[in-house]
Amino acid sequence: MAIRTRKRIKSDKKLKKTKNLIKKEIDKNQISISSDNLLKSIGHNHYTTSINSVDKNKNIEISFILGILNAERTLRECLESIFNQDFKKEKYEVIIVDGGSTDKTLPIIKEFMEKYDNIKLFHNPNKLSEGRGMSKDLGTKASKGEIVIFLDHDNILIGKEWLKEIIEPFNKDKEIMASQSLLQFMENDTNFLKYVNAVGVEDPFAIPYSLPAQIVLHPEKFKIIDGKYYIHHLDKNNLVYGGANGCAFRKSVFDVIGGYTRDVDIFASMAEQRMKVAVPLNPRVYHKTASNLLNYMIKKGLYFYRFIDHEYEKKTFKWTQRGSGLKGKINFFLMIAHNLSFFGPLFIAFSMFIKTKRLFWLLHPFYLFFITLEYGLITLFKIRNFFKYQKK
Numbered sequence: 001m002a003i004r005t006r007k008r009i010k011s012d013k014k015l016k017k018t019k020n021l022i023k024k025e026i027d028k029n030q031i032s033i034s035s036d037n038l039l040k041s042i043g044h045n046h047y048t049t050s051i052n053s054v055d056k057n058k059n060i061e062i063s064f065i066l067g068i069l070n071a072e073r074t075l076r077e078c079l080e081s082i083f084n085q086d087f088k089k090e091k092y093e094v095i096i097v098d099g100g101s102t103d104k105t106l107p108i109i110k111e112f113m114e115k116y117d118n119i120k121l122f123h124n125p126n127k128l129s130e131g132r133g134m135s136k137d138l139g140t141k142a143s144k145g146e147i148v149i150f151l152d153h154d155n156i157l158i159g160k161e162w163l164k165e166i167i168e169p170f171n172k173d174k175e176i177m178a179s180q181s182l183l184q185f186m187e188n189d190t191n192f193l194k195y196v197n198a199v200g201v202e203d204p205f206a207i208p209y210s211l212p213a214q215i216v217l218h219p220e221k222f223k224i225i226d227g228k229y230y231i232h233h234l235d236k237n238n239l240v241y242g243g244a245n246g247c248a249f250r251k252s253v254f255d256v257i258g259g260y261t262r263d264v265d266i267f268a269s270m271a272e273q274r275m276k277v278a279v280p281l282n283p284r285v286y287h288k289t290a291s292n293l294l295n296y297m298i299k300k301g302l303y304f305y306r307f308i309d310h311e312y313e314k315k316t317f318k319w320t321q322r323g324s325g326l327k328g329k330i331n332f333f334l335m336i337a338h339n340l341s342f343f344g345p346l347f348i349a350f351s352m353f354i355k356t357k358r359l360f361w362l363l364h365p366f367y368l369f370f371i372t373l374e375y376g377l378i379t380l381f382k383i384r385n386f387f388k389y390q391k392k
Contacts, residue, residue: 060118062092062163063145063251067135069099069127071153072108074288079112081157087164094119095142097135099127130262131314137260140251149248150263156286157246158184166248169229169278176231177253177275181246182212184284190291191360195367198358202245202289203300204368205375208335209264209319211240215279217348222279229280234271241267241317242277246285265316293367297374304375308382312389320390329390339372 064082068075082094096109096119113119122138129135129152140148147167157163162181169176185197196202200212207213215222215230222230232240243263254260257269270277290296307315320332338344345365352361379386 063143065139067129072104165283180242236271
């Protein structure tokens with residue numbers, strides 16, 4: 001009995017020491033995280049080992065940031081693609097902020113933490129990944145790299161040179177503040193996944209606002225440097241955004257704009273400063289999102305309802321404004337009419353089919369029609385909030 005008691009006291013002291021180390025790390029990064037919850041979720045030995053090894057490394061240049069929740073479907077592929085990069089592992093860290101996963105997400109992370117000592121895991125009791133004080137914001141504050149790269153758990157880096165190629169524009173031009181990856185589909189994908197990855201953005205409704213999508217559809221409008229990457233100066237009066245699916249930023253951007261909020265809002269704030277963005281041709285991300293239209297509609301319906309119900313109050317980027325003043329509002333409603341007309345999108349679909357010889361482009365008008373209709377019906381249900389959003 002005495003031996004057991006001594007062992008228990010020793011174990012309790014070790015656990016207390018571990019909690020204090022975690023608290024110290026959290027305080028240093030100004031992150032509000034419960035060390036008790038974290039210890040229960042992942043196991044204190046693995047977490048402590050990860051923190052100690054990362055803290056000793058003063059040479060970190062790159063920080064991957066993942067804000068996740070119940071990510072077991074694709075997280076393993078995402079992490080494998082990161083650690084398969086032909087890049088010295090001591091020069092980058094992987095910061096994972098989990099929102100309280102209840103599936104196999106944490107055991108998967110634990111498995112990778114046993115193999116690699118450059119993973120840091122935090123817990124976000126607020127669950128959400130986007131927004132002030134949420135997972136990606138917490139990860140940004142905890143990061144040590146001069147370059148931060150945002151990935152979602154369903155983003156898979158293609159090839160071993162992705163990291164080298166996505167940061168190359170930063171080395172070539174000090175004025176470039178972000179480097180946005182394009183997407184790439186897989187040949188064995190469903191037509192829906194092929195379409196989403198080919199067009200460059202998950203949401204067809206966002207095509208006119210998306211920098212990757214506009215480069216895919218209208219590459220002639222963008223200047224290309226050395227045949228390797230496009231450049232674009234962000235303009236608040238004609239804003240196109242990036243920020244997700246493998247977008248890299250100089251961390252100094254967040255000092256200028258006041259921290260991380262949401263991907264589109266970051267680009268809106270960057271546009272106020274006329275910052276320069278690069279879009280390299282070679283590094284590609286495979287976005288393994290919902291595999292069919294029905295699952296996608298459910299996912300996006302829930303997201304949009306949350307937005308129009310209350311999140312619109314916190315948004316900087318205004319979806320209902322395509323340009324400045326009254327003209328911008330008129331352009332928005334013309335875009336809605338275009339999406340629902342079927343004929344305008346059909347012209348784009350045929351143009352891309354002729355250009356690429358890919359049949360899935362012919363689905364473009366259908367996807368665009370259904371997602372616009374869904375957003376419209378949800379808006380009618382919350383019409384008062386829509387008018388409040390318009391007046392912001």
